[in-house]
Structures are given as C-alpha cells and as structure tokens.
Amino acid sequence: MAMGSLANIGSISASLLVLGLVWFYCRRRNYSRKDGTMSVNVNREMVTAPRKFSYKELRLATSNFADEGxxxxxxxxxxxxSFLRDISYNIAVKRVTPNSQQGFKEYESEITTITRLRHRNLVQLIGWCHDNNQFLIVYEFLPNKxxxxxxxxxxxxxxxxKRYKIAMGLASALFYLQEECNQCVLHRDIKSSNVLLDLSFNAKLGxxxxxxxVDPGQGSQTTQVMLGTEGYIAPECHDTYKAIKESDIYSFGIVALEIATGNKAIAVIERNGQRFKTKLVEWVWELYG
Known part of the structure; x- marks a missing residue:
C-alpha cells in the first residue's frame, strides 16, 4: 500500500475516532447521571491519598517478592x-528492574504524572517507594486482569x-486526560493490555x-521522541517519532476495534510455511472498502 494511502487512512481514521470518542463520552455523561455516584468502601477511602512506603513494608507485603504472587x-x-495488613487491603506492587535506566525513567514519569490525576476510570495510585536503591509503585489491585x-x-x-461498558469507560478516561486536567496528559501507550478491569468490569487505564x-492549549503539539506498542501507533508517528493528542485517540480507536471484532491489533498468521503479520486496522479498512 502506498505511503499516501496510509496517510489518508490515518487521517480519515483519526477523524472517525474523534467523532466516536465524543459520542462515547456524551453517552457516558448521560449514563452517569442516571446511575448517580458510585459508593466507595471504607478501606478504599483510607488509601485515596498516595503515601511513601518503605522497602521493608513492601517486601513484607509481597512475601519477599515471591513468584507465587x-x-x-x-x-x-x-x-x-500484595496485601497491606494494617488496613486489610489488596494491592499491586510494580518493582522496577534494578539498575535499569529506562525503567527508572518510566518510574519517574509515572509517579510525576499519575499523582496529579484522579478519575474513576484511571488505576488509582496508592503510593511509591525509592529507598535501598529500589524503585516500586503501589496501585489498587484489580482482580479481573x-x-x-x-x-x-x-x-x-x-x-x-460488558464490551460497551469498557469502551465507554476508556473513552471517559481519555477525555479526562485530554480535556479536563489542568495539563493535558499524553498517555502514549493506550492498548488493551493497559486497560485493567475491576470486579464489575469497569475499565481503568493504567x-x-x-x-x-503538555501545557494547556498545546495538546496538539509534538513532544519528545516516542514509540508506543506496534499495532496501536498512529501512522504519522512512524514518520515524525512524536506524539500528539490525536495519536492517543487513534490508539483508543484500535482498542475499540479490538472490542468490536475480538481480533488482535496485530495477528501472526502462517501461509505456505511462512509467518506474516496482519494489522487489524488494515483488515477493517479493506472490509469497509
């Protein structure tokens, strides 16, 4: 397929996905008004303010980072x-690989970003740890993977x-990040494996x-060099190596297509003894044509 055609596909797809995002969010707002506010249990209220943990605390909570957990x-x-005994609360602890420079950068980025955010469709940060040359992030535990x-x-x-509910939840999270925060947040790695699910199958982006x-009014400006996950990256990012607000909307669209079709963003097939990669967005576009 010619590069011009791919660019056109990317532009048309992005436009369609913007419309879809607006529609999803409007439906979500109506849905929220009907349902009212969600109840929160006592234990959850006790961990709403992120706190700094000691390495000893988290080592104990994870049974010394046992493989069983x-x-x-x-x-x-x-x-x-992991399990916090003092408040009887299950948590998920991310332990950055020791001496990983890129891992430390991601840890730093995650802490500085997510501590500013609070939304029902974002994974809740409970705390962090950076002592003994260890870097750990503590999240709420979501049992439905x-x-x-x-x-x-x-x-x-x-x-x-359930699929519809998940799509609306993810759209609501993305709208919050781009339009309702003091600073626009570019996630840059929206994909189905980063959409976590609670017991009621509510979607939480993590x-x-x-x-x-990104400063207000600059959400459509390019940022630092970036590449997310193959299959979810907007076509223009392969040329510019930069992310914009519309790049995240494109990635959301790929997840929406996964939800609707049940197919992977990129699938590997075998034909005549050879293995080929097929992209979901190209397959859908061909069907549309």
Whole structure:
C-alpha cells in the first residue's frame, strides 16, 4: 500500500475516532447521571491519598517478592499481588528492574504524572517507594486482569454489554486526560493490555510510564521522541517519532476495534510455511472498502 494511502487512512481514521470518542463520552455523561455516584468502601477511602512506603513494608507485603504472587512482567519490571495488613487491603506492587535506566525513567514519569490525576476510570495510585536503591509503585489491585486477557482467551466470555461498558469507560478516561486536567496528559501507550478491569468490569487505564504532561492549549503539539506498542501507533508517528493528542485517540480507536471484532491489533498468521503479520486496522479498512 502506498505511503499516501496510509496517510489518508490515518487521517480519515483519526477523524472517525474523534467523532466516536465524543459520542462515547456524551453517552457516558448521560449514563452517569442516571446511575448517580458510585459508593466507595471504607478501606478504599483510607488509601485515596498516595503515601511513601518503605522497602521493608513492601517486601513484607509481597512475601519477599515471591513468584507465587507474580501478576505480570513487563520490559522494565514485575508486578506482584500484595496485601497491606494494617488496613486489610489488596494491592499491586510494580518493582522496577534494578539498575535499569529506562525503567527508572518510566518510574519517574509515572509517579510525576499519575499523582496529579484522579478519575474513576484511571488505576488509582496508592503510593511509591525509592529507598535501598529500589524503585516500586503501589496501585489498587484489580482482580479481573486486563482487557487483552479477556478478549483473546478461548472461549471469550465478554458479552456485548460488558464490551460497551469498557469502551465507554476508556473513552471517559481519555477525555479526562485530554480535556479536563489542568495539563493535558499524553498517555502514549493506550492498548488493551493497559486497560485493567475491576470486579464489575469497569475499565481503568493504567501504566503511565510513557506519559507526558503538555501545557494547556498545546495538546496538539509534538513532544519528545516516542514509540508506543506496534499495532496501536498512529501512522504519522512512524514518520515524525512524536506524539500528539490525536495519536492517543487513534490508539483508543484500535482498542475499540479490538472490542468490536475480538481480533488482535496485530495477528501472526502462517501461509505456505511462512509467518506474516496482519494489522487489524488494515483488515477493517479493506472490509469497509
């Protein structure tokens, strides 16, 4: 496919996704008015103010970072299920890989960004730790794992009502980051594996390791060099290596397509003994054509 066609596809897709985002958010506002405010349990109220933890506290909470409590592993750290005994509360602890320079940068970015944010569709920061040359971030624990897990497991049990609810929740989070904060926040890595789910399948956007703050009125200006996750990156980012507000909207659109189709953003298929990558957005565009 010609580069001009890809650029046109990117522009048209971004426009469609902007309209979709506005529609989702408006429906969400109406939905919220009907439902009223959500109740919050006592333990949750006790951890709304982020606090600094000691390494000893978190080592005890994770049983010395035992493999039995491992929830997941990324490029620069591992996440453990933990338990705060003083308030009887489950937490998730991300431990940055020791001596990882990039991991430290993501830790620093995540702490400076997410401490400013408060929204029902963002993963709640409970605290942090940086002593003994250890860097850890403490989050609320979300028992239903992430959207990627539920969409692509066999069999997929996500009924449409849940998918719709998740899409609206993610749209609401993105609208908050771009339009309702004092500073626009570019997440730069929106993907289905970063959309976590609570017991009621409410969506909560997490992992702000690549996030950047942008001054008001400059949300459409380019920022530092960036590459997110293959399959979710807007086409223009491959040329500019920069992120803008519309880049996050494009990534949201890819997640919306995953929700609607059940297919992965990038799938690997075998044909005549060779392996090929197929992009969800190109497949949908061909069907549309």
């Amino acid at each position: 491992l929830l997941g592993e990324g490029g620069f750290g591992k996440v453990y299920l 992430n959207l990627d897990y539920h969409l692509h497991r066999e069999p997929c049990l996500l009924i449409w009502d 992992d702000f390791g690549l996030a950047r703050l």
